[in-house]
Amino acid sequence: MISSELRAYLHEFAANDQAKMVVLTGAGISAESGIPTFRGKEGYWKIGSVNYQPQEIGTMKMFKQNPQEVWKWYLFRHTVCNNSQPNPGHYAVAEMEKILGGKRFTLVTQNVDGLHFRAGSTFKNTLLIHGDLTHVRCSKDSCDTELLPFPEGIAPKTRESAISLEEWERLRCPSCGALTRPHVLWFDEYYNEKYYKYETALHKNREADLLIVVGTSGATNLPNKMYYNALNNNKQIVVVNLDSSIFSRTLEANQTGHVLLGKSGEILPEILAAIKDTI
Ligand SMILES: [Zn+2]
Known part of the structure; x- marks a missing residue:
């Protein structure tokens, strides 16, 4: 249960149509949908008989040495994400955006799993x-193509799956032919x-008056910066x-x-309910 003090603040926040909110989400929100953090024990990747950690395989260095293995790891992760479903926390965040609108609401997420979008968050208001x-x-840095949607026709992958020749073709840049x-x-x-x-x-x-930090422990630079900026400027913070x-x-x-x-x-559905009560 959220405190009466927080509930009162959220009422006041919601009633002020100039007040702005940033929701910052990390791996914790998606862990509740069954997605491993890939930093913990699920994070390993085996190449031959050697176990690699995400910090070793999720690198440009590894991609240059062994793009096949890096893509195999990401195609496996892509499958894990596609097989997971958004949870009530993702839906509550999407609903906050819908109620407050893009002028008052921004979602900043560290998650690469796409669950926020499947719950209804929009690309427009999500960083x-x-x-x-x-x-x-x-x-290729020199190739100026925009972001490309994940290619179609790539079969779901387990840790053991190979990538077919046809799938490799689909993983090439349509403009210059280099690997994506x-x-x-x-x-x-x-x-x-x-x-x-x-x-x-x-x-x-x-710009925000309220920062809600969800499921992130502060291991990376940008979330840290956002948190301490808000703290040092006496913004309202909910962790x-x-x-x-x-x-915390x-x-x-x-x-x-x-x-x-x-x-x-x-907890996020409770925060949503307090905002909804007011608007
Ligand atoms: Zn290219």
Whole structure:
């Protein structure tokens, strides 16, 4: 249950048609849909008899050395995501966007699984700061093609599946013929505005009155920056997470904001209900 204090704040927020919100989501929200974080024990990938960690395989370095294995790993992950369903947390976020509209609401997500879209969030008001698996792009920097939708005609994959010759053809850039790459931010790459909307995310965050942080533990740079910007500027912050995190502990230490420990699939619908009551 959310506190009466938070409920009162959400009423006040919703009633002010100038007030803006950013919802920042991470792996925790999708873990409730059965998607592994790929940083934990599900993250390994075997090449021959060697086990690789995501930090090794999700890199440009590995893609240059062994694009076949990198694509096999991503096609397997793509299948896992396609077989999962959005949960009530994803639906609540989509509903908040619908109620508040694009002027007041922005979703910033670290997740590449596409579940927010399948729940009804729109591309227009969503910043995919780590990219997403529903798109690919040319692997050649010099080729100026836009993002491409994930190619059709690629069969679902297990960890053991091979990629057929015909599927390899579908993974080529239609413009220059080079191999495409997953549209995701790799561990040896940096955020940018062109692909990952880095500046836009910071701008939206600066404009917002309320930041709701869901299921992210603060391991990456941009979410950290957004959180501390909001904290240092005395914005209202709500942290929703299964366990305590650096974000929840900082809020508690500063005696500010709201920490809601539990399932986002249960807590986000409560936040939505408080907003809906008002509008
Ligand atoms: Zn190309």
